[in-house]
Amino acid sequence: MSKIALFGATGTIGSRVLDEALDRGHEVRAVVRNPAKLTKGAPGLTVVTGDVLDPESVAEAAKGQDVVISAxxxxxGPGHIATIKPSAEALVAGLRTLGAAAPRxxxxxxxxxLRKxxxxxxxxxxxxxxxxxQIMxxxxxxLDFCRxxxxxxxTCLSPAATIAPGERTGTYRTATDDLIVDASGNSRISTEDFAVALLDEIEQPQHIGERFTVGD
Ligand SMILES: NC(=O)c1ccc[n+]([C@@H]2O[C@H](COP(=O)([O-])OP(=O)(O)OC[C@H]3O[C@@H](n4cnc5c(N)ncnc54)[C@H](OP(=O)(O)O)[C@@H]3O)[C@@H](O)[C@H]2O)c1
Known part of the structure; x- marks a missing residue:
């Protein structure tokens, strides 16, 4: 069982990560801007307020945790692009302040x-x-910054080219920097199987200090 701080728990991908983590018995601290948007209660879930763009908020949320997940x-809107690199920078800056006690x-x-x-x-x-x-x-x-x-x-986990809510099959393929495509050339993963891959990586780390991708 890991202690996980999760940014993005109200989002399309983050909500599946939240469910997968709770189903596996992890303790999740969901860090949200507006707690009123996360009304579900579940054993192992606590909800706190925080902002992924503020290093102090990141450090506060990360203290005592084993892992910080950001989705x-x-x-x-423009907030999408404006959040991507600054959130990586703020997460790293916040975790740095915790020194050796910083979670992953x-x-x-x-x-x-990804390479085709x-x-x-x-x-x-x-x-x-x-x-x-611009988003890409x-x-x-x-990713360049984290490198x-x-x-x-x-660890950075890139989805396949298409990711959408669907079935949790529990199976997936991974690669480091190469896009995963099927026999027809399609690249996709369900948000549920993406969450499976992400939690598998947390339970059995194989990609520290690198990006990997997941496809069906
Ligand atoms: N194929 C691909 O490459 C691909 C496809 C889809 C998504 N993605 C990437 O995956 C990520 C998540 O996408 P998604 O579709 O799950 O997004 P989403 O459904 O819009 O959810 C975004 C989440 O981010 C949270 N958030 C935004 N700014 C925040 C801040 N300053 N502090 C704390 N939380 C903040 C939102 O919280 P609120 O509820 O407060 O708004 C929400 O929970 C994005 O970076 C997206 O670009 C990649």
Whole structure:
């Protein structure tokens, strides 16, 4: 059983991570901006207020925990892009203040920087909308930043190109920097199986200091 501080517990991905963590018997401290948005009660769940963009808030939430998970960003507004790299920086800055007692960081990244079978990166594709490109590159910048960090134990988990609520099959494939595609060339994962992969990584760490990706 791990003690987990979770940013983004009210989100599409974070809510599945929350359910998977609680189902496995972990203790989860959900760190939310507005507690009124997280009304579910469950054994092992506590809800506290915090802001992932504030290093002091991160440190406060992370104190005494084994792992900090971040699944923040999202939506169609400018707040999505503005949250991606600054949240990685604030998480690292906040955890640094805890020194050797700092928990591990596992955060949700993006698929844009993954390599496709033809050797190009996902964000090289023709015709991607500008907003999506900006999100992809913001995730790339956050990952580049984390790759300069050696004094905080971090892991980035990039979804497949498409991630959406669906079935929890409990099976998935992983790779480090290569996009996972099926026989038809589709790259996808359900949010439920993404959460399975993320919790598996927490229980059996295999990707400290690197990014990995998950697909079905
Ligand atoms: N294929 C891909 O590469 C792919 C696909 C989908 C998503 N993603 C990435 O995965 C991440 C999560 O996406 P999602 O769809 O789950 O997003 P979402 O449903 O919009 O949820 C975003 C979460 O972030 C929280 N949040 C935002 N700013 C925060 C702050 N300053 N402090 C604390 N919490 C904050 C929100 O809390 P509130 O409830 O307070 O708003 C919400 O819980 C995003 O970074 C997104 O870019 C990648």
């Amino acid at each position: 923040v960003g999202g939506g169609d 960081l596992v955060f949700v990244g993006g698929a844009g920087s 079978p033809d050797g190009t990166q996902v964000w090289d594709a023709e015709g991607l909308p500008e907003f999506l490109l 590159h913001a995730h790339g910048d956050a 300069t960090v050696s004094d905080v134990k971090w």
